[in-house]
């Protein structure tokens with residue numbers, strides 16, 4: 372078995388400093404290395420001008436320095452959204468999306484290769500879970516997109532994978548991304564989306580982070596949620612919503628409820644009434660998303676009129692709601708599709 376190399380970009384500043392010391396370098400060299408990695412997002416050791424050449428050579432031979440380069444890139448002619456497919460060192464691929472908004476640029480990152488949650492409407496679930504991403508691999512999706520597009524103001528962890536199923540890497544990623552000595556992105560501009568892993572939501576509430584939590588709800592009641600999301604077998608819809616509301620109370624951060632509208636499945640007037648009842652008095656915000664069709668699934672997106680009617684009904688019942696602006700429609704929006712296409716083409720090839 373080959374020994375795992377130290378993963379430099381996943382280390383905290385203190386860990387990099389201790390690592391430098393253990394290698395016979397001065398502690399401040401570790402700090403310099405940390406700043407090159409996170410404040411300057413250096414794509415190679417060559418860029419790290421003030422570090423000793425011999426140490427850089429040793430680092431490059433003995434350590435993991437995660438840098439992602441795009442394997443494929445799709446650019447929307449409509450709104451400038453860019454979908455990236457990045458190759459990982461072991462040959463797996465991950466999908467990342469860059470979205471230019473008026474209020475600033477946003478990037479949606481993946482947290483795992485594949486996903487074991489099995490949501491019926493999701494392309495990422497089809498091939499199952501392959502492995503967790505390291506903190507460096509999640510971070511590098513942001514850094515690689517920034518190298519090409521300039522500074523990002525918001526990061527959403529909503530791509531392939533269930534972030535709280537890769538809990539330790541997720542928390543470390545958030546701390547590294549927001550560290551004032553590194554990339555220093557405000558935690559308030561980071562959103563983490565979960566399908567509702569209740570114990571991890573409770574744990575996350577105690578981490579002292581200021582991130583926004585989004586619950587992928589997608590159903591107004593337990594029966595419908597069970598049909599769409601196997602996670603509901605483990606954690607009842609009420610339990611998941613309550614855990615999110617407790618998160619909001621503990622952290623002072625508003626929770627968002629994501630709701631993908633699927634024609635004839637969860638988009639009726641009755642569904643809207645049920646949803647309003649479920650979230651009554653929660654103070655949460657509902658994000659309506661017309662579901663993206665997935666080739667391997669039969670779900671169809673709700674019609675515009677049904678989406679509007681759903682929104683109006685929620686508003687009449689006192690629920691805050693927005694319809695998510697669709698980005699990159701012309702580049703085949705559904706998350707996980709580009710990766711699936713790449714995998715099947717590679718196999719056929």
Ligand code: SF4
Pocket residue numbers: 486487488489490493494495496530531532533566587
């Ligand atoms: S929607 Fe999210 S949690 Fe569900 S299968 Fe897809 S990636 Fe996993």
